[in-house]
Amino acid sequence: DAGVIQSPRHEVTEMGQEVTLRCKPISGHDYLFWYRQTMMRGLELLIYFNNNVPIDDSGMPEDRFSAKMPNASFSTLKIQPSEPRDSAVYFCASSTDRGVYNEQFFGPGTRLTVL
């Protein structure tokens, strides 16, 4: 199994631009999570999906952030417009049934820099 796949691995953009991060979960996993990691705040859950449906998006910082999961093998996290304070490493993780109560498998992350 290839594990959780994220792309791109690194993204550098200018303030105001749209950024789209992509994630392919492990096949057969019903839960998908998006996290953000910064030095100041550590790892924070942004949103998670169960069977492609968003369950909890209370961690999404503001309306500039949106996430979709059009099918079981693909999810996107979009930031529009991007701001320098969005600079962070964004991780995607997936899990089998029982979601957060089961082991989560993390992707390698996307390091986002907004200038």
Place this chain on the structure above:
Amino acid sequence: KQEVTQIPAALSVPEGENLVLNCSFTDSAIYNLQWFRQDPGKGLTSLLLIQSSQREQTSGRLNASLDKSSGRSTLYIAASQPGDSATYLCAVGSSNTGKLIFGQGTTLQVKP
């Protein structure tokens, strides 16, 4: 609100030493506790998962314990090796929110 604290923030030990990493949490309403390893520029690798009904889990040279009533977990690493150098993160699965709450991590350096 669940808060997870890891002490120390950084640790440097000589190769071969046994060591203990600490994790504490404020709310005992947890489903499980996970220890992760993160290498620089990489994602997180799950090391051990302890369900709330369990007291400990072991994998190779790693042993994790859980004391839910006191809000504490420890990760014991035996006979440390330079390859163990990484950041170790503890995360609790909150029964109230259904989310994983992470500590800030302990960065371990094992010197040859």
